[in-house]
Amino acid sequence: MEETGGVGGASAYGASLAGGSFDFQKFAKQPHTIVRFLSWIFSIVVFSCITAEGFVNNPHSSYAHCVFNQNDSACHYAVGIGIIAFLACFFFLLLDAYMPLMSNAKERKYAVMADLGFSGVWTFLWFVCFCLLASQWSRTLDVSGFPQDAARATIAFSFFSIATWGILTYFALGRYRRGVADVTQSIYAEPPPEQHTPYPPTYAPSAYTPTTYSPYPSSAPDDFQQPPFTPSTITTTQPQGDYQPPNY
Numbered sequence: 001m002e003e004t005g006g007v008g009g010a011s012a013y014g015a016s017l018a019g020g021s022f023d024f025q026k027f028a029k030q031p032h033t034i035v036r037f038l039s040w041i042f043s044i045v046v047f048s049c050i051t052a053e054g055f056v057n058n059p060h061s062s063y064a065h066c067v068f069n070q071n072d073s074a075c076h077y078a079v080g081i082g083i084i085a086f087l088a089c090f091f092f093l094l095l096d097a098y099m100p101l102m103s104n105a106k107e108r109k110y111a112v113m114a115d116l117g118f119s120g121v122w123t124f125l126w127f128v129c130f131c132l133l134a135s136q137w138s139r140t141l142d143v144s145g146f147p148q149d150a151a152r153a154t155i156a157f158s159f160f161s162i163a164t165w166g167i168l169t170y171f172a173l174g175r176y177r178r179g180v181a182d183v184t185q186s187i188y189a190e191p192p193p194e195q196h197t198p199y200p201p202t203y204a205p206s207a208y209t210p211t212t213y214s215p216y217p218s219s220a221p222d223d224f225q226q227p228p229f230t231p232s233t234i235t236t237t238q239p240q241g242d243y244q245p246p247n248y
Contacts, residue, residue, distance in 0.1 A: 022100055032171040033096060039164040040089035045157045046129075047082030050075050053147035054154070067146045068136035078154060081129050085122055085161070092118075105179075112179060116172035123165040130158040 027033055054075045055064040066075035095111055102108050133155045140146070 022097060027097055035164050035167050036089050036093055042157045042161045043082045043085035046154055047079045049150040049154045050079050053150040056146055067151050068133055069139045071136050074132050074136045078129050078133060081125050088118060112172060112176045116176055119165055119169040119172050123162060123169055126158060126161040126165055130162060133158055
């Protein structure tokens with residue numbers, strides 16, 4: 001379902017982190033591409049049936065009314081949902097084709113999140129459309145002269161659109177989860193950067209061992225301590241030699 005792998009082996013949201021090339025055959029065989037193409041076809045059927053045969057003239061009025069219980073709001077709602085779904089499918093098909101060429105994982109993340117959000121919202125809107133059309137058609141009493149096949153086809157393909165857009169939501173959610181897991185795995189797989197310190201290895205702060213000193217006073221002899229001052233006895237000595245001082 002996803003495009004994985006690529007340059008360096010790391011991938012994010014279906015494409016390599018370093019970018020890749022577009023493979024049309026692989027792109028066309030992806031499940032979410034097939035389902036999106038079906039959603040595109042279903043939206044065409046819904047709004048084309050209503051715009052072509054969804055409004056008929058009332059025998060008592062020259063104004064064209066919606067075939068669904070003459071509720072023009074129901075027809076306008078279905079046409080609006082169908083046209084926007086048609087344009088969105090075309091846009092997301094181009095975005096899926098461009099996805100492998102994106103080199104920024106954050107851009108892929110935003111693209112997948114947009115697909116996830118839009119698909120989820122349109123799944124709900126198609127459900128509302130189906131319920132509205134089915135309810136209004138069941139309340140239509142006089143169906144003579146109405147294009148019943150077109151009305152039933154509109155209801156049927158509205159129901160099919162619920163399934164296809166729900167599957168697209170599921171695929172987008174899976175792509176988002178796998179993309180986050182791939183990015184997280186690639187981040188933790190990188191080796192930590194080397195720590196550079198201004199100290200040489202032998203003089204690193206972790207290898208320095210401070211000198212320990214014994215507390216003062218110490219019982220051990222200190223070779224550098226001077227002896228205490230003691231008075232010395234002055235002795236007079238007679239000069240040696242033949243010289244004798246004169247007596248006065």
